[in-house]
Amino acid sequence: MHKEIPLALRMRPQNLEEFVGQNHILSTGKILKRAIFARRLPSLIAWGPPGSGKTSLGLVISKELASDFEYLNAAFSSVGEVKKVLAKAKKNLSETGRKTTIFIDEFHRFNKLQQEALVPDTETGSITLVGATIHNPSYYLIPSLISRSIVVQFKPLSQADIVELLKKACRDKERGIGSFDLKIKDEALNYIAEVCGGDARSALNALEIGVLSSKVLPGERVVFDLDLAKNSVQKKVLYDKAGGYHYDTISAFIKSIRGSDVDGALYWLAKMLKAGEDPRFIARRLIILASEDIGNANPFALVLAANCFKAVEVIGMPESGLILAQTVIYLAASLKSNSACLAIKKALSSVEDEAVKEVPDHIKTHSKDYKYPHDFGGFIKQDYGVSRKYYYPKDVGSEKKLKEFLESLNKAMPSK
Numbered sequence: 180m181h182k183e184i185p186l187a188l189r190m191r192p193q194n195l196e197e198f199v200g201q202n203h204i205l206s207t208g209k210i211l212k213r214a215i216f217a218r219r220l221p222s223l224i225a226w227g228p229p230g231s232g233k234t235s236l237g238l239v240i241s242k243e244l245a246s247d248f249e250y251l252n253a254a255f256s257s258v259g260e261v262k263k264v265l266a267k268a269k270k271n272l273s274e275t276g277r278k279t280t281i282f283i284d285e286f287h288r289f290n291k292l293q294q295e296a297l298v299p300d301t302e303t304g305s306i307t308l309v310g311a312t313i314h315n316p317s318y319y320l321i322p323s324l325i326s327r328s329i330v331v332q333f334k335p336l337s338q339a340d341i342v343e344l345l346k347k348a349c350r351d352k353e354r355g356i357g358s359f360d361l362k363i364k365d366e367a368l369n370y371i372a373e374v375c376g377g378d379a380r381s382a383l384n385a386l387e388i389g390v391l392s393s394k395v396l397p398g399e400r401v402v403f404d405l406d407l408a409k410n411s412v413q414k415k416v417l418y419d420k421a422g423g424y425h426y427d428t429i430s431a432f433i434k435s436i437r438g439s440d441v442d443g444a445l446y447w448l449a450k451m452l453k454a455g456e457d458p459r460f461i462a463r464r465l466i467i468l469a470s471e472d473i474g475n476a477n478p479f480a481l482v483l484a485a486n487c488f489k490a491v492e493v494i495g496m497p498e499s500g501l502i503l504a505q506t507v508i509y510l511a512a513s514l515k516s517n518s519a520c521l522a523i524k525k526a527l528s529s530v531e532d533e534a535v536k537e538v539p540d541h542i543k544t545h546s547k548d549y550k551y552p553h554d555f556g557g558f559i560k561q562d563y564g565v566s567r568k569y570y571y572p573k574d575v576g577s578e579k580k581l582k583e584f585l586e587s588l589n590k591a592m593p594s595k
Contacts, residue, residue, distance in 0.1 A: 185383075186348060186356065186384070186386065186387035187379070187380040187383040187384055187387075190344065190354055190355060190383060191238060192238075192239055193242065194239060194242060194243065195212065195243060198235065198236065198239060199232075199343055199344050199379075200337065200340040201231070201236075201334065204331045210329065211223070214329065215240055216243070218244050220240065220244065220307055221304070221329060222307065222308035222324070222329070223237075223307075223309045223310070223330075223331065224309075224310045224311075224316050224320065224324070224329070224331070225310070225311050225312075225331050225332075225333055226312045226330070226331075226333065227334060227335075228313060228333070228334075228376075228377060229313065229380065230377070230380040230381055231333040231335055231336060231378070231379070232336070233311035234282065234284065236309075237280065237282035237309040237311065240307065240309060241280035244278065244307060245277070246277060246307060247268075247277055247280070248279070249264050249267070249268065249279055249281045249282065250282050251281065251283045251284070252284045253284065253286055253287070253289045254288045256283075256289075256293070257293075258292055261296050261297065265296070265297070265300050267279070268281065268300070269305055272305055278306060279306050279307070280307045280308075281307070281308050282311070283310045284311050285312060285313075286310035286311055287312040287316070287319035287320070291321055294320060294321045294324055295321065298324060301324065301327045301328070308324075308328070316330055334377070335376060335377020335378070336377045337377070338372040339372075340379075341371070341375060342372045344382065345371065345383070345386055348383060349361060349363050349386075356387065359390055359401055360399075360400045360401065361390065361401050362402045362403065363403045364403060364405060366404070366405045367389075367403050367404050367405050367408035368386075370405055370408045370412070371408050371411075371412050381412070381413070382412075385412035385413070386403070388411045389403055389407045392411070425456075429464060431443070431447045432448060432464075433464060433468055435447060435511065436507060437515065439511050439512065439515070441507075441508055441511040444510075444511045445508070448500075448504060449500075452496070458491045458495075458496055458503060459488065461503055462487050462488035465484045465487060465488070465507070466484040466485055466487075466488055468510060469481040469484035470519060470520070471519075471520045472516075472520075473513050473516065474515075474516045474517060474519040474520065474578065475519060475577055476513070476514040476515055476516035476573065476577060477513045477576050477577060480510055480513050483510075487502055487505075487506040490502045514576035516575050518570060518571060519570075522570040522571070523569075526569045529567060536564055536565065538564060539564045541562070542561075542563060542564065558588060
């Protein structure tokens with residue numbers, strides 16, 4: 180095989196037996212594997228991170244089904260191009276009896292019209308559609324396509340899977356790099372597998388770069404050790420700014436702060452910053468958390484979070500990382516109370532679900548019957564039109580003082 184072709188492409192599996200990983204969908208007895216072997220596969224939508232094997236599986240499916248293969252990238256394909264490929268597939272089926280597997284990469288980029296163009300042929304089974312996307316198809320694809328497809332989620336490859344693929348490439352003399360005189364250190368392969376983020380393409384690229392860039396004298400062995408591995412691989416941060424990894428990471432971040440796990444919060448913050456997340460997005464979430472989860476247990480938390488956002492807007496990256504870290508540490512280490520959050524939810528529920536109250540006459544604008552509390556030493560019993568209790572302060576931090584103050588007032592007020 181031509182050595183100019185990247186190693187990751189050369190090492191793509193030729194059949195299901197060579198396919199590594201994704202056992203949760205491809206192990207014996209699973210519906211996808213049974214459908215492939217029975218050659219009764221309807222359309223398939225595979226979603227998951229880059230380098231997890233989606234394109235490789237599409238090629239394998241085409242071979243297992245003994246079908247022709249057509250590749251489209253949704254980012255660069257028009258409706259006209261889609262219809263042209265479909266027409267070619269129909270002609271091929273009528274003339275040769277061979278179906279066509281149409282693989283569409285970045286499937287989420289197809290608009291509704293482009294997706295609808297595929298529905299009739301997937302309905303009749305004249306093609307086998309394999310769509311690949313990094314996003315959950317439920318949010319991007321039309322229901323009529325999803326209902327006609329097997330939908331499977333690909334997961335990042337495990338470190339053991341990556342090591343297996345790397346060792347295969349090292350042994351394979353035809354497609355891999357087995358023709359080189361190599362001495363491969365296990366610690367080097369383990370390091371690549373650890374930092375590549377479950378991306379087989381990234382791991383194989385690192386292996387190839389390390390071997391091809393090694394300057395050795397004629398007749399000398401290439402020693403692929405840990406130092407060479409560290410200088411050959413770009414650490415992968417599994418993240419997307421609009422999809423599942425984005426939301427899962429910010430969720431872990433917020434929950435770590437809420438749970439007062441300072442180190443956990445700092446780790447997830449670092450992951451987001453390393454992946455290029457907008458620091459203003461992070462700062463906005465901290466403002467919300469300061470009110471929702473800390474509240475009046477430490478009112479200064481909201482002040483700090485709001486100022487953090489202002490500072491981040493002015494400073495920018497990378498220095499904003501320091502400001503965010505300081506704020507995150509303070510919020511995670513603060514006493515917590517969600518009393519304000521619960522109180523407004525209860526009040527909103529009353530407004531939404533019950534008859535809306537009229538404002539009593541004595542507290543309307545310019546009412547002569549209103550009793551001005553400051554004329555009575557700061558407090559006077561008075562009806563403010565609401566009898567239900569919404570706010571239940573906790574015995575935590577500054578909120579404990581609020582509770583004590585309100586209880587002292589309640590002793591002089593009618594029970595609610």
